[in-house]
Amino acid sequence: MTSKTNNIWRTRLKRFTAPIPLLGWLLGALGAVILEHVAGDPFSELLGLPKIPVLFGALVMLKKPLLIPSVFFYVLVIYGMPLALVSRWCAKPANWASAHMLHFSKPFSVLIHLALLYAVLHAWSDLSAYRLLTLKFTLIAVMLTLSLNVINGYMGEFSCSHPGFMALGAYVASTFSLSLFVNDRLFGEALLPAGLGPFLFPVGLILGGLVAALGALLVAIPSFRTRGDYLAIISLAFMFIVKSLFENLEIVGGPRGMGSQPNWANLPTVFVWTVLCVWIINNFVQSTMGKALNAVRDDETAADAMTVNTRKTKMVGFLFAAFWAGVAGGLFAHVLRYINPGTFGIQRLAEMLAMVYFGGLNSVYGSIMGAVSLSLLSEALRPLEILKWIIIPLLLILVMIFRPTGLIAFREFNVGNLIKPKKTTRIED
Amino acid sequence: MTFFLQNLVNALQWGSFYALIALGYAMVYSILMLFNFAHGDIFMVGAYIGFGMATLLVALAEMGAVSPPGWLILVLTIIISMFLTSFLGMLVERVGYRPLREAPRASAAITGLMIGIILETGNLMLLGAQRVRFPRLIQSTTYDLGGVFVTNKKIMIVLVSISLMVALHQFVKRSKWGMAMRAMAFDYAVVPLMGVSINKVARLTFAIGSALAAAAGILFGVAYPVLDPYMGIVFGWKAFVAAILGGRGSIMGAALAGFLLGFIEIFTAMIFPSTLRDLIAYSIILLILVFRPHGFFGEDYSARLRL
Amino acid sequence: MPLLQVKNMTHYFGGLRAVHRYNLEIEPGQIRALIGPNGAGKTTVFNLITGIHHPSEGSVILEGENIVGLRPHQIASRGLGRTFQNLRLWRHMSVLEHVKMARYSRLTYGLTGAFFGTPKRNREEEALEVTALELLEMVGAGGIAHQNVLQLPYGAQRRVEMARALATEPKVLFLDEPTAGMNPEELLQMMEIIRLIHKKMGVAIFLIEHRLKVVMELCHSIQTLVFGEVIAEGNPLEIQNNPKVIDAYLGQDMVE
Numbered sequence: 001m002t003s004k005t006n007n008i009w010r011t012r013l014k015r016f017t018a019p020i021p022l023l024g025w026l027l028g029a030l031g032a033v034i035l036e037h038v039a040g041d042p043f044s045e046l047l048g049l050p051k052i053p054v055l056f057g058a059l060v061m062l063k064k065p066l067l068i069p070s071v072f073f074y075v076l077v078i079y080g081m082p083l084a085l086v087s088r089w090c091a092k093p094a095n096w097a098s099a100h101m102l103h104f105s106k107p108f109s110v111l112i113h114l115a116l117l118y119a120v121l122h123a124w125s126d127l128s129a130y131r132l133l134t135l136k137f138t139l140i141a142v143m144l145t146l147s148l149n150v151i152n153g154y155m156g157e158f159s160c161s162h163p164g165f166m167a168l169g170a171y172v173a174s175t176f177s178l179s180l181f182v183n184d185r186l187f188g189e190a191l192l193p194a195g196l197g198p199f200l201f202p203v204g205l206i207l208g209g210l211v212a213a214l215g216a217l218l219v220a221i222p223s224f225r226t227r228g229d230y231l232a233i234i235s236l237a238f239m240f241i242v243k244s245l246f247e248n249l250e251i252v253g254g255p256r257g258m259g260s261q262p263n264w265a266n267l268p269t270v271f272v273w274t275v276l277c278v279w280i281i282n283n284f285v286q287s288t289m290g291k292a293l294n295a296v297r298d299d300e301t302a303a304d305a306m307t308v309n310t311r312k313t314k315m316v317g318f319l320f321a322a323f324w325a326g327v328a329g330g331l332f333a334h335v336l337r338y339i340n341p342g343t344f345g346i347q348r349l350a351e352m353l354a355m356v357y358f359g360g361l362n363s364v365y366g367s368i369m370g371a372v373s374l375s376l377l378s379e380a381l382r383p384l385e386i387l388k389w390i391i392i393p394l395l396l397i398l399v400m401i402f403r404p405t406g407l408i409a410f411r412e413f414n415v416g417n418l419i420k421p422k423k424t425t426r427i428e429d
Numbered sequence: 430m431t432f433f434l435q436n437l438v439n440a441l442q443w444g445s446f447y448a449l450i451a452l453g454y455a456m457v458y459s460i461l462m463l464f465n466f467a468h469g470d471i472f473m474v475g476a477y478i479g480f481g482m483a484t485l486l487v488a489l490a491e492m493g494a495v496s497p498p499g500w501l502i503l504v505l506t507i508i509i510s511m512f513l514t515s516f517l518g519m520l521v522e523r524v525g526y527r528p529l530r531e532a533p534r535a536s537a538a539i540t541g542l543m544i545g546i547i548l549e550t551g552n553l554m555l556l557g558a559q560r561v562r563f564p565r566l567i568q569s570t571t572y573d574l575g576g577v578f579v580t581n582k583k584i585m586i587v588l589v590s591i592s593l594m595v596a597l598h599q600f601v602k603r604s605k606w607g608m609a610m611r612a613m614a615f616d617y618a619v620v621p622l623m624g625v626s627i628n629k630v631a632r633l634t635f636a637i638g639s640a641l642a643a644a645a646g647i648l649f650g651v652a653y654p655v656l657d658p659y660m661g662i663v664f665g666w667k668a669f670v671a672a673i674l675g676g677r678g679s680i681m682g683a684a685l686a687g688f689l690l691g692f693i694e695i696f697t698a699m700i701f702p703s704t705l706r707d708l709i710a711y712s713i714i715l716l717i718l719v720f721r722p723h724g725f726f727g728e729d730y731s732a733r734l735r736l
Numbered sequence: 737m738p739l740l741q742v743k744n745m746t747h748y749f750g751g752l753r754a755v756h757r758y759n760l761e762i763e764p765g766q767i768r769a770l771i772g773p774n775g776a777g778k779t780t781v782f783n784l785i786t787g788i789h790h791p792s793e794g795s796v797i798l799e800g801e802n803i804v805g806l807r808p809h810q811i812a813s814r815g816l817g818r819t820f821q822n823l824r825l826w827r828h829m830s831v832l833e834h835v836k837m838a839r840y841s842r843l844t845y846g847l848t849g850a851f852f853g854t855p856k857r858n859r860e861e862e863a864l865e866v867t868a869l870e871l872l873e874m875v876g877a878g879g880i881a882h883q884n885v886l887q888l889p890y891g892a893q894r895r896v897e898m899a900r901a902l903a904t905e906p907k908v909l910f911l912d913e914p915t916a917g918m919n920p921e922e923l924l925q926m927m928e929i930i931r932l933i934h935k936k937m938g939v940a941i942f943l944i945e946h947r948l949k950v951v952m953e954l955c956h957s958i959q960t961l962v963f964g965e966v967i968a969e970g971n972p973l974e975i976q977n978n979p980k981v982i983d984a985y986l987g988q989d990m991v992e
Binding site: 280283284287288289290291292294295297298299301302303304305306307308309310311316362410 | 786787788807808809812813817818820824825826827828829833836837838839840841842843845847849850851852853857861864900901903904
């Protein structure tokens, strides 16, 4: 295509999508997943696909390249068409609704959008256990990436301690669940009725987060005196210590780990915690108190001279981030329903760092994007097996060379802007 | 007492590996102010190259119906492998780090991690998940020195390591390029102004560091003949910690810290159950870093992984 | 009682004596200056008073309270604002964020407000923004509130740093070479800003300066620091004609 035709298509695309508010897109997505529920099976059979493609066809494409045209059609008809058409048709009423909801109450509007988003995710993942698992892990990855971004991006430290925080949360939450509500080998008889379990699950998660935050003191306090490189080592040592600690703690299974966590981490639970995590972290980093993290990062001496309590700021930053890593760890343990010390080592660290730096430092959008894209990519490339671990690192190296701070760095996440109605001026075609 | 001396010998050997690898880290860290997280995997590749070389040489000898002494093959292996691995190091520098010279150092660190993963995966792809066995080149003989049993292998490993370190020390202290490296460690920006190419110094730094890592890999293969693609992770990270412990700006400090780490690990295993070894070693390191944050011989450059 | 009193402050860096028996008194609303050749220790004096280093000997008394040993942010909250010789701005933050940040110690919404976006926090942040914009207007930087500081020309950056220091609501404002690197036009503008601040906010000002013009026109009294010791103190005219001062600057490049 010449650059001129390229531009024409781009402008056409822009015109098409410009009037669609977020509400419209969500309705379009809902239309797509409903269509898939209704027509997915027969349609994929028609196209000669063995079953409904679980991950937008990526896995099928790699395993059986001959089916690529079929997959393409499937995605186009089942996802692309409803998304485009429903979103566009609903644009006007969606704008009207967005405007009125916003006018009525912003929290209300946000809740409606979240409910719709949840509906889409639920419906999509309902069709396959694999989808559900992938979705849950992706949401947890979002929590981990965002919380790591608080330390590495907003605070500008290079912290390798996150797997350690995650481990603390995972083990504490698991111990809480198993010892109190389940009869198992490690802890013996349950102490409380199993029915109470799901309701007290949040308590276990929060407990895990708090222990992780406590552990973060070991990294936060040295950060008062040492900077950058030395803190990186201290945090690395911390991670190895936590891993080694659990390897030697027979009471939680030692190197063999703990399994059979109760199946309480269902999609609504994981979704709600992820939303909470994003909401709270975003609130924090947008406030002046949160921006103090940036000030300490960019010039600590100046921050000091401008009444910023640098120690408290660092302390809050580390403990807050560790808390969420701990909660994510607890959720992780209950989704996978098995953890061992090996889960929380260098490989986990590399994955987390990749997601943060790929997505973008100091950016909520970046962390969400990085977590989702690398999680999905990692799943999608599974058929390539070991080649996956050449492609993904290469991709990351390319991003580091061309955009060293990540793809969407330093971008503010403004909820108000997200959910507001778009202008629906009729542009002459 | 003999028990103590016995472990001392073991610690010297164990520490040699850490020291040689730590040197590579420390050089890159001091001179180029970056962490080369791929270094542990370069150690692994060096060991494998050594394995390949040794196997090749042995096969050639058999074909040629000659039987050279084992130590000759070993020496040739070490020299050739060091040479070849240095090229790998230079390649890594050129492809991964040079484009990021001006970028935030954290980005270079991530790149290093990724290169490491690629090296590990490459190994898995080429050689499969099987472990390989380093060919036995030297017959093991044990000497009894008053109750302390020392194998010739251990002596050789320690001697070779120390010779390499001494050679490096002399190079850095006396040669022209060594001086350039010291200058760059001191003030990075001024060196090109004096007509010395940063690229050349960087390449040389990586070449030397990688060669040393290869030597460590081969010596490791002599002592513990079973190699696996992830051996770089275990050693690499610990040597990395040792390098920082030695302090920024001090290459010999890194070597000393490597030996110290070896001592800590061996003597911890002596007293405590071996599963606690990592836990205690890292705790000790953590304590040292908390109370002496600039390492043993480092100065307060307040170096920062800046955004 | 003077607003700020420094008594017999002495400081050693290792074996080097940087400041020797330094004394200072600033009354409310005064404008005083600290001049001296390069390397005399002027910025060190600033750093000692504002808490970046703890003086080896001596006391610093702000409104009757000895502030030696307090951390810099505590001293700043008590009313000592400052700017820096080599502009210490925050590379990734906007102009407005700089000024808002300086009011950190006045935030009362705490972590609850920060995490949950409470109405209290929203109110405080809005008020913060209003105040910040007013301060920026005052120094003539109102139009650039949302720009990233690195993109601004040098003169504008200086104003931002000034506004930021003012946001701490100082009782005494320490200005470290506020006119460094400025051309004559920018210089006059900066002097105007300093006069405006002094008039509108009634703040006492203590500045380090190399340019005699600025010092002579703005200040009530001047100290001359050489090798860490005050060799002369008095009003502008006295200092200008003081043989010790002239001697200290012999061979030095004194601008204007």
